[in-house]
Amino acid sequence: GQQVMQIPQYQHVQEGEDFTTYCNSSTTLSNIQWYKQRPGGHPVFLIQLVKSGEVKKQKRLTFQFGEAKKNSSLHITATQTTDVGTYFCAGYGGTYKYIFGTGTRLKVLA
Amino acid sequence: DAGVTQSPTHLIKTRGQQVTLRCSPKSGHDTVSWYQQALGQGPQFIFQYYEEEERQRGNFPDRFSGHQFPNYSSELNVNALLLGDSALYLCASSHGTGAFEQYFGPGTRLTVT
Numbered sequence: 763g764q765q766v767m768q769i770p771q772y773q774h775v776q777e778g779e780d781f782t783t784y785c786n787s788s789t790t791l792s793n794i795q796w797y798k799q800r801p802g803g804h805p806v807f808l809i810q811l812v813k814s815g816e817v818k819k820q821k822r823l824t825f826q827f828g829e830a831k832k833n834s835s836l837h838i839t840a841t842q843t844t845d846v847g848t849y850f851c852a853g854y855g856g857t858y859k860y861i862f863g864t865g866t867r868l869k870v871l872a
Numbered sequence: 873d874a875g876v877t878q879s880p881t882h883l884i885k886t887r888g889q890q891v892t893l894r895c896s897p898k899s900g901h902d903t904v905s906w907y908q909q910a911l912g913q914g915p916q917f918i919f920q921y922y923e924e925e926e927r928q929r930g931n932f933p934d935r936f937s938g939h940q941f942p943n944y945s946s947e948l949n950v951n952a953l954l955l956g957d958s959a960l961y962l963c964a965s966s967h968g969t970g971a972f973e974q975y976f977g978p979g980t981r982l983t984v985t
Contacts, residue, residue, distance in 0.1 A: 806976070
């Protein structure tokens, strides 16, 4: 079945450093979503990417969807302590269900 | 405008028992998906309900069943609970099915002893 992997599993950065998480699907995706889950919280939708090669920005966050629509990345510039949490990608293969990645847990050291 | 609500917040059950979790979707949403999230893992898709029918199901046994009501609210039922069923159960609502933004509820923390 479809699998979605993320790397790294954990990332500790100093405040102000950049952070990137990568998402890879075993199958071609129709679209991909990104979520953020704070410790003790629930996933919160960040963005959806649909087109091959698409790049979207939200302030310090940059999201990319690969040309083959099998991989994606989230880059955060100049991390802040408010960026702490686990970032999940969720791939949609067109069958009414999203497959969530394994997540990348980000810790920002002040 | 209320977001997605779930009840109860926490629940402790014994092996072999049955449990029912409830979800009310965000106003204007007609689709409800249920996820199981074990500690330190990503959410695992259980099933999705739309127009009171199960539209898609993940790799979960028949012990997991659900229902959607005419007001779009939904229930998740788990029978014959196992220790491995201990997890955070998340409900997500969206408008329509397929590739739509999902709004998650706060979840129900189920502990099976």
